[in-house]
Amino acid sequence: xxxIVVISAGISVPSSTRILADSLGQATVRxxxxxxxxxxxxxxxxxxxxxxxxxLTDNVLTGFPTGSxxxxxxxxxxxxxxxxxxxxxxxSYSGLFKMFFDVLEEGTLQGKPVLMAATxxxxxxxxxxxxxxxxxxxxxxxxxxxxxVFAASEDFGGGSVRGGSLAAxxxxxxxxxxxxxxxRGTTLPDDPFENPTPFEDLLNDLH
Amino acid sequence: MQFGIFTxxxxxxxxxxxxxxxxxxxxxxxxxxAKKAEEVGLDVFATGEHHNPPFVAPANPPVLLANIAAxxxxxxxxxxxxxxxxNDPVRIAQDYSYLQxxxxxxxxxxMGRGNTGPVYPWFGKDIREGINLAIENYHLLHRLWREDVxxxxxxxxxxxxxxxxxxxxxxxxxxxxxxxxxRSPEIAEQAAYYGDGFFANHxxxxxxxxxxxxxxxxxxxxxxxxxxxxxxxxxxGGQVFMRHNSQDAVREFRPYFDNAPxxxxxxxxxDFMRETxxxxxxxxxxxxxxxxxxxxxxxxxxxxFLMDHAGLxxxxxxxxxxxLGGEVVPVLRREFAALKPAHVxxxxxxxxxxxKARSEDPSVELVETTGAPA
Numbered sequence: 001x002x003x004i005v006v007i008s009a010g011i012s013v014p015s016s017t018r019i020l021a022d023s024l025g026q027a028t029v030r031x032x033x034x035x036x037x038x039x040x041x042x043x044x045x046x047x048x049x050x051x052x053x054x055x056l057t058d059n060v061l062t063g064f065p066t067g068s069x070x071x072x073x074x075x076x077x078x079x080x081x082x083x084x085x086x087x088x089x090x091x092s093y094s095g096l097f098k099m100f101f102d103v104l105e106e107g108t109l110q111g112k113p114v115l116m117a118a119t120x121x122x123x124x125x126x127x128x129x130x131x132x133x134x135x136x137x138x139x140x141x142x143x144x145x146x147x148x149v150f151a152a153s154e155d156f157g158g159g160s161v162r163g164g165s166l167a168a169x170x171x172x173x174x175x176x177x178x179x180x181x182x183x184r185g186t187t188l189p190d191d192p193f194e195n196p197t198p199f200e201d202l203l204n205d206l207h
Numbered sequence: 208m209q210f211g212i213f214t215x216x217x218x219x220x221x222x223x224x225x226x227x228x229x230x231x232x233x234x235x236x237x238x239x240x241a242k243k244a245e246e247v248g249l250d251v252f253a254t255g256e257h258h259n260p261p262f263v264a265p266a267n268p269p270v271l272l273a274n275i276a277a278x279x280x281x282x283x284x285x286x287x288x289x290x291x292x293x294n295d296p297v298r299i300a301q302d303y304s305y306l307q308x309x310x311x312x313x314x315x316x317x318m319g320r321g322n323t324g325p326v327y328p329w330f331g332k333d334i335r336e337g338i339n340l341a342i343e344n345y346h347l348l349h350r351l352w353r354e355d356v357x358x359x360x361x362x363x364x365x366x367x368x369x370x371x372x373x374x375x376x377x378x379x380x381x382x383x384x385x386x387x388x389x390r391s392p393e394i395a396e397q398a399a400y401y402g403d404g405f406f407a408n409h410x411x412x413x414x415x416x417x418x419x420x421x422x423x424x425x426x427x428x429x430x431x432x433x434x435x436x437x438x439x440x441x442x443x444g445g446q447v448f449m450r451h452n453s454q455d456a457v458r459e460f461r462p463y464f465d466n467a468p469x470x471x472x473x474x475x476x477x478d479f480m481r482e483t484x485x486x487x488x489x490x491x492x493x494x495x496x497x498x499x500x501x502x503x504x505x506x507x508x509x510x511x512f513l514m515d516h517a518g519l520x521x522x523x524x525x526x527x528x529x530x531l532g533g534e535v536v537p538v539l540r541r542e543f544a545a546l547k548p549a550h551v552x553x554x555x556x557x558x559x560x561x562x563k564a565r566s567e568d569p570s571v572e573l574v575e576t577t578g579a580p581a
Binding site for chain 1: 338339342343346361362392393395396397399400411412413416419420422423427431469470471472473474478479482
């Protein structure tokens with residue numbers, strides 16, 4: 001089973017960030033089902049960072065995740081692809097959004113297919129995806145799809161019939177994500193507790 | 208099973224009074240705490256190593272431990288931890304051997320990598336080499352204590368030709384070594400490779416994490432042929448605050464918890480008690496919680512408690528030690544002993560290591576004999 005994790009940093013209810021997150025999740029499941037010749041089920045589940053806000057602060061202060069945050073971190077580590085969606089705050093991704101990526105273990109997103117998306121009041125913020133978010137995922141060595149999806153408030157009305165609409169961008173980006181997932185196959189992260197590096201190798205690597 | 212305390216030597220304002228002890232006061236208080244630990248019947252006193260404020264743990268633990276050795280008779284002196292990354296392993300070999308002689312063998316030590324990033328550059332090291340420094344430096348230290356003449360060439364320190372570390376370990380038996388790590392599987396692997404002890408910090412992380420680290424160490428200990436997995440030598444940290452009435456304990460400790468340097472202003476006391484081994488309550492609650500540790504790490508050999516941190520005044524710390532030594536540890540000793548199978552060893556001591564060396568090679572003439580029981 002292919003697992004898609006959608007991370008939404010929207011705050012309000014309803015939030016346009018969550019609406020976009022769900023659209024991207026559903027479109028990815030559709031894209032995977034349409035090309036996947038093998039009969040495998042695909043699902044997506046959403047991590048709402050608002051629900052984890054206190055636990056994220058605790059994690060930043062104590063160094064370890066607890067409760068539902070520990071569960072969310074594990075789900076991201078085991079996911080075949082991640083869709084990350086943030087509102088634009090003060091010219092960048094939100095602080096809450098960044099905190100989640102700050103507490104992931106090093107290497108969690110390495111090589112993992114990632115789709116980036118953001119929402120804002122106006123289209124003037126759209127380059128946040130390229131100038132703030134893409135460098136973040138480059139640092140995390142994620143495998144980010146070329147198309148990033150930006151939705152301004154105006155995109156949620158009427159745009160879907162014209163070329164270059166939000167719906168078209170969603171389809172292109174999720175198609176790219178599905179391609180990466182299918183090429184990479186289902187993988188689980190290496191577990192250094194199950195397969196430790198033998199000590200002789202650790203010693204020999206010094207010389 | 209051994210019970211004791213470990214200190215990080217933090218100089219922290221008492222949040223209930225705003226008063227910060229002077230360095231001199233805190234250092235002298237540490238001596239009083241160690242003496243009290245022996246007086247109430249504990250087995251181990253361990254000190255951290257620090258090179259920066261707000262700590263006055265010694266930069267070189269044998270300085271403090273030698274002083275305590277001269278004021279005590281029985282308690283084992285240890286570290287929590289000795290920085291194997293930024294100290295010269297030659298100096299560790301020499302200083303701790305010397306301490307062994309002064310303390311008539313009442314010495315072991317715990318290797319750690321430290322938790323303060325700038326310590327690496329202060330001593331000319333690269334923090335990205337932390338694991339490799341721990342591996343190479345300990346490999347040299349291990350040889351310096353066991354081979355009279357050492358030729359050495361490594362990556363991180365100047366080579367040695369025909370070098371003899373002095374003084375030689377007491378009775379030709381190096382101090383027992385624990386390797387401490389919160390989260391690096393490489394260190395559990397290292398401890399297992401040498402057949403040394405593994406100490407899980409335990410106090411800052413959930414039990415499930417400690418269980419994985421200890422599980423890996425035990426499995427690899429057996430893999431390297433030192434015994435069965437359940438014979439591996441495991442130590443755990445713990446953190447308690449007690450009053451006879453548990454509500455009193457919670458009320459008194461809460462401001463210290465809420466403002467503690469490590470976890471203050473984050474999770475609630477109740478959350479942290481649920482997620483980590485911290486126990487704030489009655490002596491009976493501490494007994495029950497501590498006995499529960501063996502359910503996820505197996506039968507283990509050493510339990511150390513952090514008692515003198517977060518600005519707690521000396522008077523309170525000494526009262527806590529009275530409760531720990533008087534009401535908690537005697538019960539834990541009895542209960543743990545009743546649960547432990549016969550084939551699970553105790554933590555090695557100088558006396559047991561001398562005994563083992565003799566039994567393995569009776570022809571070996573001991574370098575010296577101790578002047579006092581160890």
